Each structure stands twice: as structure tokens, then as C-alpha cells.
Amino acid sequence: MFLFHLGGRIARHRGATVAVWFLVLAALIGGSRTLGTDYDDTFVLPGASSQAGQDVLAERYGLTGTSGQVLVTAGAGTISDGRNADEVADLATAIDALDDVSAGNPLVGDYPVVSDDQRHTIIQVRFASQNPEDHLLDEVTDAATPAAGSDLDTSIGGDAFKDSSEPSRVPELLGLLVSYVILAVTFGSLLAAGMPIFSSLVGVGVTLSAVVVITHVTTVSSSAPTLAEMLGLAVGIDYALFILSRHRRNLADGHSPTESMSRALATAGSAVVFAGATVVIALIGLTVAGIPVLTVMGLAAAGAVSTAVLVALTLLPAIALLLGERLRPKPRRAPKPRRKGKPPKVGFGTRWVRAVTRVPLLTIAAVLVLLGLVALPAAQLDLALPDNSTAPGESQARQTYDEITAAFGAGYNSPLSVTADIITSTDPTTTVDDLATKVSEVPDVVAILQATPNPGADTGLVALIPREGQTAESPADLVQELRDRGPQWERELGRVPGTAQVWERRPAESPHDARDPRVAPGVSWSFVAR
Numbered sequence: 001m002f003l004f005h006l007g008g009r010i011a012r013h014r015g016a017t018v019a020v021w022f023l024v025l026a027a028l029i030g031g032s033r034t035l036g037t038d039y040d041d042t043f044v045l046p047g048a049s050s051q052a053g054q055d056v057l058a059e060r061y062g063l064t065g066t067s068g069q070v071l072v073t074a075g076a077g078t079i080s081d082g083r084n085a086d087e088v089a090d091l092a093t094a095i096d097a098l099d100d101v102s103a104g105n106p107l108v109g110d111y112p113v114v115s116d117d118q119r120h121t122i123i124q125v126r127f128a129s130q131n132p133e134d135h136l137l138d139e140v141t142d143a144a145t146p147a148a149g150s151d152l153d154t155s156i157g158g159d160a161f162k163d164s165s166e167p168s169r170v171p172e173l174l175g176l177l178v179s180y181v182i183l184a185v186t187f188g189s190l191l192a193a194g195m196p197i198f199s200s201l202v203g204v205g206v207t208l209s210a211v212v213v214i215t216h217v218t219t220v221s222s223s224a225p226t227l228a229e230m231l232g233l234a235v236g237i238d239y240a241l242f243i244l245s246r247h248r249r250n251l252a253d254g255h256s257p258t259e260s261m262s263r264a265l266a267t268a269g270s271a272v273v274f275a276g277a278t279v280v281i282a283l284i285g286l287t288v289a290g291i292p293v294l295t296v297m298g299l300a301a302a303g304a305v306s307t308a309v310l311v312a313l314t315l316l317p318a319i320a321l322l323l324g325e326r327l328r329p330k331p332r333r334a335p336k337p338r339r340k341g342k343p344p345k346v347g348f349g350t351r352w353v354r355a356v357t358r359v360p361l362l363t364i365a366a367v368l369v370l371l372g373l374v375a376l377p378a379a380q381l382d383l384a385l386p387d388n389s390t391a392p393g394e395s396q397a398r399q400t401y402d403e404i405t406a407a408f409g410a411g412y413n414s415p416l417s418v419t420a421d422i423i424t425s426t427d428p429t430t431t432v433d434d435l436a437t438k439v440s441e442v443p444d445v446v447a448i449l450q451a452t453p454n455p456g457a458d459t460g461l462v463a464l465i466p467r468e469g470q471t472a473e474s475p476a477d478l479v480q481e482l483r484d485r486g487p488q489w490e491r492e493l494g495r496v497p498g499t500a501q502v503w504e505r506r507p508a509e510s511p512h513d514a515r516d517p518r519v520a521p522g523v524s525w526s527f528v529a530r
Helices: 002-012 012-036 047-061 082-096 135-143 170-187 191-212 224-253 258-288 292-327 348-358 360-380 398-406 430-439 473-494 511-515
Strands: 067-074 101-103 118-129 152-157 415-419 445-453 459-467 524-525
Touching: 002 012, 002 101, 012 191, 012 292, 047 415, 047 459, 067 082, 067 398, 082 101, 082 118, 082 135, 082 152, 101 135, 101 445, 135 258, 152 398, 170 191, 191 224, 191 292, 224 258, 224 292, 258 292, 348 360, 348 459, 398 473, 415 430, 415 473, 430 459, 430 473
Parallel strands: none
Antiparallel strands: 067 118, 067 152, 101 118, 415 459, 415 524, 445 459
């Protein structure tokens, strides 16, 4: 009864209802344009060993920001030649001199980074923030550009330089065009066909603008609006179609526009509320996983579906009632009288129902077999987090990724880090060097980038290069191998004079708990783009 009476209230205030929706939309769009976006794509996986490693790097090394890479190529001679090496050092110094940026000379130290052909090196760049400002990225680009007349060439990439351009809207526009054509054929009216699409666009506009504003209040990933937009458009058109179709049917039966819409909301509107509530509950269920990025995506999508329900129950009826009699279908022609003795004409729908219900078990079995065949590819599905190998081919990040892969191998785009507690060591440098030696002996470890204790000399960091990139299977196998060897390394290093036990820091404990010898031995690791 509530939805029936709602139709009457909207009929009395149809203009005000439309005005309120457009004021809300205008306010949110204005706010989002004024504030701008503040998305945070930091990926956190609570409880995972990789997250424990990231926490150690943040707490004990101060490595909290994102990273970039500068591939330096020598046009003449080798990269280690006197003049070329000096210019590489100058580039690294210029980058390191910038605020909130750090970089080191890759040609010095115990683990120099030089390609097999001796023509390439990589300057690793670390930012203080996970989301550096565009002007800072431009400053790094300028600092990494060789002087005129130099024999060096540079290419800049890494996580910090991921392609952030807006995706093409052509697929959405084509989808809306196809939807409009289908609705026009269904309703037999161009005016009625545009109403579900228009109302869904209003709902999506409200949702996406609200998400942009919310990014300034809490952490929201840039992927959250994508799911919200897709679901908002889909269910927005669907729910509006339910109500509008029922409304036009009631008009065709001779009801007044107000009575027709009240009946449509009481019947089709109830189905919309139930369907929307079911989808919202399912999306909120993503919070059970305990992964922040999924939680935010689920809540944003749930907000889009909730908005679509509200739009279908309020804005669409108000617009329909403003249009009044213009939505009433044309009277249908009376069917021609059937000749006496001639059987009634059977339509396709009747024949289809008879066919699928003639042998129900056979129909069920056929459907299950078909679904099984369609689902077969999912059995071979390998999931991975996207990296710059999936970026558009013309983007700077993708080109640098490909050039590094060609010069060094795909693994140099996805370094791994092993962190270990070395609290009781009297010679932390030797301890970390011993650990680096053992790590380098593991199959699929191509090179060691760095092996150093932190300033407090209670934690060791070993940065290594896997054979393949993070989207391949071998890095996951390598990580598991490192974890499996952790207890053995703990025992071996614990017996070496001047070294200490290698302990694993569990994510649920504080940094001080890592000093407790009761903590299970091992190593913690994490993916980092260094």
C-alpha cells in the first residue's frame, strides 16, 4: 500500500520531485568538479604474509610510497664507460635532489644493475607518497632527461607512471544506443524508449559524483566507480523498464495516468524493491572478504543500485506523470474474426513452452550440459593483479615496461623483497649478505638488487629479481619456495658466529613483538616495484 500511495503523492508533486533530483545532481556534480578526485589505489591485503612484508618496509625502512623506474641506455660504448657512468650518476643525483623523491646510482655498490649487453641500467625511484602529484612526476621526468648532446637515452615508467587517462566511453555509448533501439522496438514509442535510459543516466551521475566527493573523506580506489557505473546503468534501465512497462499497460487498459502509475508502483515497484535489495545485500557481502579494495567497490556498487531503485520509484514516475497522456499506447486493432472450425493461431512463445516442458528432465539435462561447456574456460583461468604489461601500447609506462623486458627480462619490472628480523646480530651487514647469498641460490632468482640492514640494524632487506613478471606463474612458485626455505635459513644463520636468528614478523603483532624469540621462524616477503 505504501508504494500505491507513493504514486499519488508523486502525482501531486511531480514537478517538485523532478526539481529535487536535478538539484541533487547539480550539487553533486558541482562539488565533484570543485574538489576533484582523490583516489587511493594502495592495495592492502590484511593478514597476508605479503602485507606483513610491506608493513615491515614501511615501519623500519620508511618505504611507504610508490615507485618508478628510469631505464638508461647508452647510444655509444657501454653504460659503465667513464663519461656514460658519470652522466648516470648525475641523473640519479638530480632525481634524488627533488623533494619527496629518492634515487640511487645503480652502477655502484655490491649489486650494480647492468644488462648483459652492457648498454642498459635502471635507476630505481622511490616516492614518499602512494599517489604523487602530476607536477612531481613532471619534475622527475625533467630530471631524468639527459642533457643535449648526451649519448644516453632514458625511458621512464613504473607504478608511479601508470596510465591515468580516462578510458574510452565509446563502448558505453554503443551499449546505450543498442538499448535505445531495443526499447524503441519494445514500446513502439521513441519517447517511452528514452525514459529508462535518461533516468539511469541521472542515477549514475548522482552515484559517480557522490563517489568523487567521498574520496576526500575516506579511501576509495579508482576502480570503484567502474563497477558502480556498470551496475548503475544496467539495473537503472532494467528497473525503469519494469515500472514504465506496467504503467503503459495500465494506461492501455483505460486507467488515468495517476491511477495507472499508482498501480504500477504497487505491483512492478514491489518487484523493483525486492530485486534491488537482493543485489545490494549481495554487494555488501563483499565486505566479508576483509579486503579493503573489494569492500569499497562493493559499497560503491551497492550505492549505485540503491540510487537506481530510488530513481525508478520517484524520478521516473514524476517524469511519466508530467508527460501524461503522451505515454498512452495507441489502441490496438480488434483481431479479425476467426472462421468457424479454423484452429486458433499458435505463436512462437506457446510453441517454445510446449517444447521445453514436454520432457522436463531432458530440458534440465541439456541446459546443465550447455552451462558446463560454457564454463569450461573458467577452469583454466589464471588470476593476477594487472601491471604495466596490460597498459595501452602507446602509454609511456607500457613502452618502458617493454624496453626493460627486452633489455633485462620481465622480472626486472617486478622485483621481490625478503625482509628478516636480525635483532640479536652483532654484525648485521654480514647477516644480510649471508641471507642474500642463500636467496641468490634459489632457482628462478635472476639477480640481487639490494641487501642491506635498516638504520636500526634490527631488520634485513634483500631485494631480488625473479625470472618472469608478476603475471606469470613462476614468481608465485618462487615466493612459496622462499617461504619453505625460511625455517632452514633460520637454523643455518642461527649457527653462524656473529649472526642472529631470522624471525618472521606476524601481521597481527606490533613491531616490538617481532623481537620475541617465540615468534615462528621464517621470512616475510612482498611484491614491490623498486
